[in-house]
Amino acid sequence: MRALIASSDHPLAQRVQAALADQGLDCPAGHVVPLDSIADRSGLVHPDLIVFVLPDEPRAGLPALRETRNTLPQVRILAVGPTTDARLILETLKQGADEFLDRQNPEGDLFGALERYRSLHARRDTGPKGGRVVALLSPSGGSGSSTLAASISAVLAQEHGDCGLIDLRLGVGDLASMFDLRPVRTLADLCEHVTRLDQSLFEQFLVRHASGVWLLAAPSQASDVARVTCKGVRRALTLARVRFAHVVVDMGNLLTGEQIEALWQADWILLVLRLDYTSVRNTRRIIDALTDLGIGRDRLRLVANGLGQRRQLEVEQAEAAVGMKVAHRVPYDAASVHAAVNSGVPLVLHRRFRKISRSIKSLAHSVNGAAR
Structure with a gap:
């Protein structure tokens, strides 16, 4: 206790x-x-x-x-x-x-x-358990973390009835469009009400997709990004953990104070990398930065996205450079990804039987449990 x-x-x-x-x-x-x-x-x-x-x-x-x-x-x-x-x-x-x-x-x-x-x-036995937070962090832009975040949350929603999804790619968040949603309120609006935020008010800032995913959208205007605070992010994550069995957070490739708040609360941190020199180098730097923040490697998982493109590094080369094993490999299928994004439907729902969708479902199943 x-x-x-x-x-x-x-x-x-x-x-x-x-x-x-x-x-x-x-x-x-x-x-x-x-x-x-x-x-x-x-x-x-x-x-x-x-x-x-x-x-x-x-x-x-x-x-x-x-x-x-x-x-x-x-x-x-x-x-x-x-x-x-x-x-x-x-x-x-x-x-x-x-x-x-x-x-x-x-x-x-x-x-x-x-x-x-x-x-x-x-x-009452052990009472309600706090939900698990899965954070996706991209060492470099273009790694596909938003596509994975949308699909992982959709898979978890199918299995548990619903799933929380928080877009922390401030100013450039794409998750709303990936679900064809038009949120009226965003994380920036939530942060302005943080002192009176309770469970009921928190849910008013979410927008629900038919798949069972509840999205807390990132502000899309640069002028609104400054309204997002560390305290607001911390409170949103806490209330989301109470409301949902799983909360997925798309963090992009930044390590600002707001992103760090999410990392501290995360049970799993998925580092989504491409198999090229720049992405692998930045992955090693991110791991070192997380270590300095006191975040252990036991909470990290490397996800190699877009596997199978020509002239990529070998997985073994990336593992040697980073000093960690790749836990999951997502195959390259640009046509399916583009079709899903353009339709506003998560990839695993739009192309259910494609190899890439089966791989992402397997990834979602692998984080359907506690890391700590």
Whole structure:
């Protein structure tokens, strides 16, 4: 069981941390965060339990509590504050806390609250699991990551009823046209409402395709790209993981702060490369950059796209240069790809029985599970 503590009161946070440790809960020092950071951090850590310590002016902490509840509607939240104000207790519960514990005796109240939580947790088994994030990153332009992202999401939607798809190729996103969709709202609009974003509002920024794919589109205008924020991307991914069993993210070939947010949350990162010198060289650079960010190779998979063209590098040459094995090979079929793009239908739906479609379906099946 994983716990987070939200507190700006360091001595009280230490007492709560010690009490959690006594009860066998995992709460390292890095899981004690300030109140104004708890909503974002909870989206990254995905805790089972949050202990929310109200500040000296308790009502000043309620907006952060509400934001945290909107971000993770399933998590158990225990608020800690003064029990002398009945109205404050009621307001705290209305803002999203499941229980209110006495600030003067957090250890004793925590023991009972954790016993109740364990009993509830046992009755409902493990509860809903967070969805898996599959990010597609292209070391070079023209690698075909958008075509793969569209088709992988369509395959996962067929298998699970629906699938989230987020276009992070800001300013140049092609996914809407690949599904023949005309989104009214984009990621840029979502970011402007991030402080009041909950599950219901989040879904208003998505557009649904008949295949079961729900797209959060990238802004198409350069002037709108500046409205996209790291916090908005982080919140969108967190809410998408709650809503969908799988979330596919098309990231293009950039490593901006917004893309890095997605990489940190990704369970699988598919590096989509061409078998040419430039793409292989850039792939090695991307892997080194991801290593510097603390993203391990166990979450990376190399996907060689467009296999079978004349004068390509051999797969073995690319593997030697990159220092990793190619996990999947997608054959070259430009005619089918162009036909699908021009029709506004994902390739695996437009050319179901082509070899390239069968290969992409196999790739989708390979990420239909957790990497960590």
